[in-house]
Amino acid sequence: GLAVESVHDVTGVELEYSQDADSVTVHLAQRVELEQFAEFTVHYGGRPKRGLYFAADRGAGPTQVWTQGECVDARAWFPCQDEPWERATSELTVRVPRTWSVIAAGERIERREVGEHAIEHWRVNFPHPAYLETLAAGEFVVRESSWDGIPLYFVAERRLEPFLDPTFAETDEILAFLSHATGVRYPYPKYAQVAVDGFIFGGMENVSATTVIDAAVTDAAGLADSPSTGLVAHEAAHQWFGDLVTCADWSHAWLNEGFATYFASLYVEEARGRDEFLLAMADQRASWLARDVGANRRPMVHLADGDPILSFMTGHAYEGGAVRLHHLRRLLGDETFFRGIRLYLGENAGRSVVTDDLRRALELASARDLRLHFERWFEAVGHPVVEVTTRHDVERGELSIEVVQTQEEPPFPCLVEVEIGSDTGVRVERFELEGRSERFVVRQRAAPRWVRLDPSCALPAQIRETRTFAEWLAILADAPDAAGRRQAAETLVRRTRTNTDGALDDSIELALRRALSSDSSAAVRRRIAELRTRATAGPDRDEFIRRVRLDTDPSVRAAAFRALEPSAPSVFDSELATLARAEIAGGASQAAVGAALGLLARVEPSDALDMLQRELRVESPHGERAARVATQIARLTDPRVVTALRALASDEAQPDAPRRIAIAELGRRSADDASVRSDLLALLDSPRSSVRREALGALGRARTADVRARLERLARHTTDSRERAESLRLLSAWP
Numbered sequence: 001g002l003a004v005e006s007v008h009d010v011t012g013v014e015l016e017y018s019q020d021a022d023s024v025t026v027h028l029a030q031r032v033e034l035e036q037f038a039e040f041t042v043h044y045g046g047r048p049k050r051g052l053y054f055a056a057d058r059g060a061g062p063t064q065v066w067t068q069g070e071c072v073d074a075r076a077w078f079p080c081q082d083e084p085w086e087r088a089t090s091e092l093t094v095r096v097p098r099t100w101s102v103i104a105a106g107e108r109i110e111r112r113e114v115g116e117h118a119i120e121h122w123r124v125n126f127p128h129p130a131y132l133e134t135l136a137a138g139e140f141v142v143r144e145s146s147w148d149g150i151p152l153y154f155v156a157e158r159r160l161e162p163f164l165d166p167t168f169a170e171t172d173e174i175l176a177f178l179s180h181a182t183g184v185r186y187p188y189p190k191y192a193q194v195a196v197d198g199f200i201f202g203g204m205e206n207v208s209a210t211t212v213i214d215a216a217v218t219d220a221a222g223l224a225d226s227p228s229t230g231l232v233a234h235e236a237a238h239q240w241f242g243d244l245v246t247c248a249d250w251s252h253a254w255l256n257e258g259f260a261t262y263f264a265s266l267y268v269e270e271a272r273g274r275d276e277f278l279l280a281m282a283d284q285r286a287s288w289l290a291r292d293v294g295a296n297r298r299p300m301v302h303l304a305d306g307d308p309i310l311s312f313m314t315g316h317a318y319e320g321g322a323v324r325l326h327h328l329r330r331l332l333g334d335e336t337f338f339r340g341i342r343l344y345l346g347e348n349a350g351r352s353v354v355t356d357d358l359r360r361a362l363e364l365a366s367a368r369d370l371r372l373h374f375e376r377w378f379e380a381v382g383h384p385v386v387e388v389t390t391r392h393d394v395e396r397g398e399l400s401i402e403v404v405q406t407q408e409e410p411p412f413p414c415l416v417e418v419e420i421g422s423d424t425g426v427r428v429e430r431f432e433l434e435g436r437s438e439r440f441v442v443r444q445r446a447a448p449r450w451v452r453l454d455p456s457c458a459l460p461a462q463i464r465e466t467r468t469f470a471e472w473l474a475i476l477a478d479a480p481d482a483a484g485r486r487q488a489a490e491t492l493v494r495r496t497r498t499n500t501d502g503a504l505d506d507s508i509e510l511a512l513r514r515a516l517s518s519d520s521s522a523a524v525r526r527r528i529a530e531l532r533t534r535a536t537a538g539p540d541r542d543e544f545i546r547r548v549r550l551d552t553d554p555s556v557r558a559a560a561f562r563a564l565e566p567s568a569p570s571v572f573d574s575e576l577a578t579l580a581r582a583e584i585a586g587g588a589s590q591a592a593v594g595a596a597l598g599l600l601a602r603v604e605p606s607d608a609l610d611m612l613q614r615e616l617r618v619e620s621p622h623g624e625r626a627a628r629v630a631t632q633i634a635r636l637t638d639p640r641v642v643t644a645l646r647a648l649a650s651d652e653a654q655p656d657a658p659r660r661i662a663i664a665e666l667g668r669r670s671a672d673d674a675s676v677r678s679d680l681l682a683l684l685d686s687p688r689s690s691v692r693r694e695a696l697g698a699l700g701r702a703r704t705a706d707v708r709a710r711l712e713r714l715a716r717h718t719t720d721s722r723e724r725a726e727s728l729r730l731l732s733a734w735p
Contacts, residue, residue, distance in 0.1 A: 051076030056197035064138030069131035080130035087127035134206030147172035183342035205238030233264035250308035258321015291315030307721030340365030384461035399444035482521035529559035554589035569605035594628025623655025667698025
């Protein structure tokens, strides 16, 4: 989208140049020797197809402009050496309508107002990769704060101003934590967080000025469901990991994303406690393991074909990197691990890095040879599958623990932590496993109440353990961490569905009821509520409703409403209808309201569609409530549902969130219907990137000539690498 008009050297001599789709080649007037500088000016212009976006059109043209450079789109809005290993200082001058606000990387040097326009000059003195350059300008409101002398700016369109401070409230605590944990004070002259319309990712860590999707800035009900803390901490951590030090090439992208993911989790540990941290680590491990399969199984240091951004989408760079860092932390110990991280940052600040730079820093801090560890965990394909068996010898007073790696790949060096629960308390034994299998023996006089591998959720592996129901009951009651108690609850609820041993099932039922009412972790209570199947009638239901009504966490109540739904629409149930209406009126969380609406539609089905369509009109900052309503509409069997979904999907005045729900459901229900398919094909031309991608996914279920032709055209011409990759994936699966 850009055309070079001319190139001149510092003396004003016009230089020859040539331009192709991706680069400009300049022919200098004189030979330049190695180590000498050459300076020239490129005059260019146009409307970029990528990199710089015009957004938030309110009918009279765009009201926002913002940029996004990662991985290879900085070159699409200014000439640069667009590689993560190349760093440069930068200056930017921008001319905007006078009523607009501007946020860019670095420091504002000057703002001049000339007639109806303003001209701003920004400078970044810290050398940085081109992809981290940023500009956001528009009809924004800017809230100002500070931390330790560093100005903080929270920026969004004016309608979101009431939500800016609550959304970004923990920024100062996060910067303080990260400065302490890394040993490097926040390294830039300011920190801005700018929420923009239609942003193509959740957030982007541009130098000193993070861009986030505007849906992150929302009201209390939205934040109850999707707290902003994780996003704010992740992007802030990137100011160290990704900005201060940057992966030298995109095959090492995990050094950016894995560190940001893990240090955001470390902030959760600091601010919310160890339970929340271990739950986060357990979820990250499960997410990565679920994706490290089949064609997606790959090493951590890896570059995908095509646009490098596709390497970020496999589940490895983020969660896979985080769980490996957690394993290293447990292996080396906190003091050594963080000393190594401070060495890594201190030695490499302002530089580009590869995975071996981290290894060398941790080796220096620990005086250990970590080459085998890094070779297996970062350069090799696969992950361990660990099977554990235990046997207690009463006469010897010994507990033997056998650990075996059963995966096809060679063994991984592992830290093995084993938690032993007994009547006298809980202790953890630590072992290092380097071979395929090993048997460990520890002193244990009395029979343990339970034995559990990896209580720190630090082993990046599939773990297979055989355990009695008595052990699971003990873990649910007394395990010191919520991740363990949640796992026990999941296992025990599944057991109640078999219904083969009345006495055991009664014990399990009592334990689950006790945990539902008294466990300190909402995650444990929520999981029990999600999985309940014996709370649908009689005294069991009454007790379940009573406990749920008293729960202060809306996510637990939302799970309970789903569990209370009858298996099919039923005759009017006044008790459940009253329970649902109370939640809807309270509006503490959009998820809880949505679940309550689903319950109400099932127990009062006569006018469910009309009721839900009225609820669609209830406003929320980004259509979060409408999205929950759309989900419930899609569940109805009313023959008018497809018409309602088509209207919602095609309504450009609706926020993205409910439209995406409607589009996805149309794909599931009716992708082979010609009229629905026509709607979905039209949505591929939407100005909203998230709508286009949802429509693309929905069309993947249709196997018709018109869809195939459109996918082929999209694969050839789209400037969005993710759309191209998805089009090619769908075409490759075509029968």
